[in-house]
Amino acid sequence: MKAILANVKYLRTSLSSLSRSYSPTPLASHAGAGNPSSSALHDEFVNLCYQRDLPNAMKAMAAMERHGIFADSITYSELIKCCLARNAVKQGMLVHKHVFSNGYQPKTFLVNTLINMYVKFNLLEQAQALFDQMPERNVVSWTTMISAYANAKLSKKALESLVLMLREGALPNMYTFSSVLRACDGLVNLRQLHCCMIKLGLESDVFVRSALIDVYSKLDKLKDAVCVFNEMETGDLVVWNSIIGGLAQNSEGDEALNQFKRMKRAGFATDQATLTSVLRACTGLALLELGRQVHVHVLKFDVDLILNNALLDMYCKCGNLDDAKSVFNRMVVRDVISWSTMIAGLAQNGYSLEALKFFDLMKASGTKPNNITILGVLFACSHAGLVDDGWYYFQSMKRHYGIDPEREHYGCIIDLLGRAGKLDEAVKLIQEMKGEPDATTWRTLLGACRVHRNVDLAIYAAEQVLKLDPEDAGTYVLLSNIFANSQRWEDVSKVRRAMKDKGIAKEPGCSWIEVNKQIHAFVLGDTSHPKSNEINRRLNQLIHKLMGIGYVPDTNYVLQDLEGEQRDDSLRYHSEKLAIVFGLMSLPMESAIRIRKNLRICGDCHTFAKLVAKMENRLIVIRDPIRYHHFQNGVCSCGDYW
DNA sequence: TTAGGGTTAG
Structure with a gap:
């Protein structure tokens, strides 16, 4: 047979x-x-x-x-x-x-x-x-060209080709649409294409579906992306990865992790792309313990560069530089992103000098820096007070690395000068910079004014921010406080009125802490946590103890009258204080207390965290939307500037 | 013969 x-x-x-x-x-x-x-x-x-x-x-x-x-x-x-x-x-x-x-x-x-x-x-x-x-020319000829244009970022040519193809009588297929979707850079085009796909009955194709989810996510239309995903009757790994990636990239880490759980329940195995997106979600939410669990699965894909870069970033952004360095040292291949991640990670966590050492190592390794690498280097200089070095890197970046300074690089130097108290030079640089300063540029100057208590310049900078970003609640609050501290009550009323008229409310401060793989969220005045009473009791005891060693609540950081709360109470129950106390209650002595915040930390909580770290002999790490603060032995890695 | 998903800053 x-x-x-x-x-x-x-x-x-x-x-x-x-x-x-x-x-x-x-x-x-x-x-x-x-x-x-x-x-x-x-x-x-x-x-x-x-x-x-x-x-x-x-x-x-x-x-x-x-x-x-x-x-x-x-x-x-x-x-x-x-x-x-x-x-x-x-x-x-x-x-x-x-x-x-x-x-x-x-x-x-x-x-x-x-x-x-x-x-x-x-x-x-x-x-x-x-x-x-x-x-x-048949559909394959057209699709090959459309795909080539999409790869070369020639979006207009790709979309024009689709029109020409239709005029010539060639009918696009699922290959054509999954290619042309990559070239879609505007919502109008996308809606038209989407309708076209539905008419041709191609929407259910997994390639088309994943491309649709991806493009809706990239155009900030997450609801549409989720809609396309939810209509799925049959799907594959890439479709799941598209939605998980889209959510993770759009700061919807919680939802990305929920979809990941659903995907696992549906019996799909994970691959490198899944794990990369899950790590990104962990990074955004500062979920170190979950990130560590993912690390175990990453070991299966040991040589995957993108995945290892994501792992590296997760450890950096969760404030765990030892593990980040360990991952970096074990990487078989490293690229400019690996180096840039390490340099920025070290700098943001307060290890500026080490960041600059890594930059030297990077150059010695033959990897060419890019604009993001230089941002990390400048950030490191500003945080270590290395004004001259920062200036040198800034002025030589074009000559040495062929990189033109962009607004972000100027921002770093404004921060550098601001930290050093050179406010006049910072203003001069804003006037001289190529391109118009944006709200972030002025916010950087505003931060420097606040630290160095330059009221007039602060008011000017705040006004510039509000011209460019009229909805920025944080700047209104800051401006109101500056006026109040200068007893300019009429101006305080004006700011308050402007906020009310525009319907701008201060975003409630929220802090998150991970304990036993559970996320605990704390909001000012919120008593919904099961241990709320105990936390408040312990917090009062702690404040009492701290006052014994000289702690005085700094009410400069309370928004006068705006929230209708008692000034001391408002400060006392700031979300990060509640999270710190819960961390002290729940985590073993050897564990760092890691907290993530949605708003910048206030001066009073900053002082509180420094003193608690010293008195309780603990490492406290607080990540706010911009800076990292490592509190240890009574000092903070940010050097009291943020 | 043509196609889809993942990494650094802001």
Whole structure:
């Protein structure tokens, strides 16, 4: 029986080989067609193509042509795949010449294969030339070009091609839509495309669906992305990854993790992309313990660069630099993102000098810095008070690394000068900077004014922020406090009125802490936590103890009258204080107390955290939306500037 | 012969 099956198999192979071998070109000499030696030549050529033996296949093709035998479209196509597999550009171009020699009119699919080869070799012009000369273009020809335009970020050309294709009468398929969606950079286009896909009944294709979810997420239309996802009856891993990634990238970490749980329950195995997005969600939510659990699964994909970079970032952003360094040291391959992540991570967590050492190591390793690397370097300089070094890096970045300073780099230098109390120079730089300063630029100056108590400049900076970002509650609050501290009550009323008129309310402060894999959230005045009474009792005891060693609540940080609360109480129950006390109650002595906040930490809580860290001999790490604070032995890594 | 998802700052 086995022998019969083997014979049947042999027979099929031979027939298939014969059908490929004997399709000579119209103008080719047929003299050798029935000649066994010519047939052997052709067979050998076909075999070499299928074996991806490019050098010998090229030789065989030449020998064959010397005998007047020419390959058919299928075999040429195999040879082109051979060139692609070996990244052999020159040979690919040579095959192109052969295809069009002897007046042969190649079939459409062969020209498509050639176009695809040029696209993959990044030779868009050559692909375009072939495409333009085609007498007949089918959906594959158009899709290959649309995909090439999308890859080259030529969005307009990709979308225009879709229109031209329709005008020519070619009907787009799921391949076309999943390609053109990558080029979609505006909502109007996207809505039209989406309708078109529904009409053609292509919306349920998994490739189209994942591309739709991805593009809606990238255009900040998460609700639409979720809608597309929820309509899914059948899906695959990539569709799940698209929604998890979209949520994680749009600061919806909680929801990303929920979808991840649903995906696991649905029986899907995770891959590198899933884990990368889950890590990103952990990073956003500062979930160190969950991140550590994911780390165990990452070990399965040890050499995946993107995944390791995400892991590195998770440890940095959760304030755990030892683990970040350990991951970094074990990485088999590192790229500019790995280095930039480490440099920024060290700098943001207060290890500026080490960040600059890493920058030197990076240069020695031969990795070229990019604009983000330089941001990390400048950040490190400003946080270590290295004004001269910061200036040097800023002024030489173009010369040494070919990177033009952008608004963000100016922002770092304004911060650097601001920290050093050089407010006049900071203002001068804003006036001289290339491009218009934005709200963030002025907010940076405002921060410096607050620290160095320059009231007039602070008012000016705050006004500039509000001109550019009229809804910025934080700046209104700050401005109101500045006026109140200067006894300018009329101005205080004006700010309050403006807030009321515009319906701007101060975002309630919220702090999160992870204990036993559970997230505990605290809001000012919120008594919903099961241990609320005990937390408040312990907090009062702690404040009493701290006052014994000189702690005086700093009521400068209370927004006068705006919240209608008692000033002391308002300060006393700030969310981070509640979270710190809960951490002291719930975590073992050797564990750091890690807290994430949605608002910037206030001066009073900052002093409170420093004193608690010293008195209780604990490491307290608080991550606010901009800065990291490591409180230990009565000092903070931010150097009291934030 | 054509297609989809993951990493650094802000």
